Amino acid sequence: MSEEILINFTPMETRVAVVENGMLQEVYVERAAKLGIVGNIYKGKVVRVLPGMQAAFIDIGLDRAAFIHAADIRSAKEDENKSISYLLREGQSLVVQVTKDPIGSKGARLTTHISIPSRYLVYMPYAEHVGISQRIEDEVERERLKQTVQSQLDQLHEEGEVNVGGFIVRTVAEGAREKDIHKDLLYLRRLWHSLQESMDKAAPATVIYEDLPLYMRILRDLATPEVEKIRIDSRETFHKAQEFVGKLIPEILERIEYYPGERPIFDLYNVEDEIQRALGRKVQLKSGGYLIFDQTEAMTTVDVNTGAYVGHKTLEETIFKTNLEAATAIGRQLRLRNLGGIIILDFIDMEDVEHQRQVLRTLEKVLEKDHVKCKVTGVSELGLVEMTRKRTRESLEQVLCEPCPICQGRGSLKTPETVCYEIFRDILRQHRAYNTDSYLVLASQSVVDKLMDEESDRVAELETFISKTIRFQVEPMYTTEQFDVVLR
Structure with a gap:
């Protein structure tokens, strides 16, 4: 299987396409004005506890308060009362990590079970076990990787370290050298110590740790041995990627290429057309x-x-x-x-x-x-x-669209005929409530055409019934469903 990663960079947004055998499989978009926050760690403040939902809202400095469920809160002892009212109180500070971006009307989803990824490992400072990615199926390799991490943890314990934490070995670690895994482990431990110092000093509702920008996350997480080429169309981003990969993943350095072509990089595999079709x-x-x-x-x-x-x-x-x-x-x-x-x-x-x-x-x-x-x-x-x-x-x-302002996301509009009958009902309603000489109906071209043509007999019947004149005026800016009945 041939796999390539295409990175399209502009100051406004970064887009990444994962292409397998010439076909687009995945698209990632990150806009400078709206960066994703999954993986970020915040010092939050509890603003509301909801006992009925076993949850709480946490202020982490965003427009909308984030949400945490009782099941996602660490308690000192597993057998203690897990009621949200026991675990949290309003005004309390809490270190949390984002597990889901704000989506639609929902705020971000949080956890206190912190995890920090690197190339080969995910560090869980509050856990104690070593887990192996389920995608690594070879039992001999699974055991090798587990022993590699466990031996390093045992050594830290012998050196007097307490609360060493736990690790998950990532899929990309399959076949990795022992020294590279150890290097990753020590890097994550040093990072966690520095974050702990930041937590103590940070004010509530502030960010403590931000995950890497999109193109670096892609290099860290998706640049597996199966990836033949990583093409980047920005020279500056290409150099940053080289520097990042040289320190963290030197074995893939030669696969990164700068793409200087005049033809946009996403046009190479019809990525733009595929994105349009995917909408x-x-x-x-x-x-x-x-x-x-x-x-x-x-x-x-x-x-x-x-x-x-x-x-x-x-x-x-x-x-x-x-x-x-x-x-x-x-x-x-x-x-x-x-x-x-x-x-x-x-x-x-x-x-x-x-x-x-x-x-x-x-x-x-x-x-x-x-x-x-x-x-x-x-x-x-x-x-x-x-x-x-x-x-x-x-x-x-x-990410790329918003609900249609005309149909409000329903995906359908009322027919002109339906709107005509709504207008008739509205005129009758106003006739009973107000005394006026005539009515002026403001509506879209399609509705006025319907009223003047196919519905003209019914308009005449209504005028006779209410003994009032009804006139019509086209409003070019009105959608099919919009209308106004004005008393004259």
Whole structure:
């Protein structure tokens, strides 16, 4: 598998594209005016405790207060009372880390279980165990990595260190040298000591630790041995990346390239076109079938349709092939659109149990490539595949778009006919309440056209009924749903 990372940098925003075998798989966008805060550590102040929800709101210096649940708060002893009222009080200072960016109307999500990542390890200062990434499947390698970290921790204990903390060994550590892992471990320990000093001095609602900028996080987290090239279109960012990689990940230094071409870097693999397509509801499949994505605050649904594909064999075979292609496409689209939370997949109904099993297995295999944790819970009684994908940042649509101001995000508008009848009802309402000589209706061109043409008979009937004249005026700035009835 050929994998490349393209980094497009401007002073306003940084965009990163992950391309596998010439196809866009993931997009990351970070704007200078709205930087992501996942991973940042703050000294917060408790502003409100909610016993009924077992949660609290914390001021960390953002526009909206952040949210923490009782389950995400460390307590001194595990068997102590875990009631939020016991754990927190209003006005209390609390060191917290952001686990989810503010999304939509919701504030950031917080935890006190601090974790700090580096290239090979994630340091958990308040934990005591050594964990290994589940993506490392070789048991011999898992044991080697565990012993490598544990031996270093044992040495620190022997030197009199207390509260050494725990570590998770990251996927990228597979095959890493022992000395490089030790170097990472000591770096994280030194960083934590300096952060502890900052915590003591910091005022409430201030940031103590900020994660790296996007392009450095990508280099740290995604530059695996499978990545053949990392291309950067900014000379200054390229030099910073070289310096960063030289210190932290020297083995990938030769894979970083400066891209000076006149053709925009995202045009190399039609990334711009793919991004535009990823903002649409419909995804066309090569077979002629298609997917429909509907994203709501509660969940995302994906509907699979055969479309124009009729196949060459039986209907069951046609459905099976469409569902197989859809499973692969869905896995890619979830990454590309960065859809998270509850996801319901409505595959075309299959009678053959073996076909169902193969489609589910194809989906799971595609999701194994995902950097974000996914869990497929199986097929429900209604034949729907239910799954979850961890949501830590806004989806591509939420980053690049806003709800339509005309339909308010509904995705549909009232017809001119419906608005005409609303106008009639409003005129009747005003006729009963006020005494006037005539009415002036201000509305959009399409509604006025409807009133003057197809609805003209009903307008005449209404004028006779109320014994008043009704006149119409087009307001060019009005949307279809907007109108005013003015007393004259």
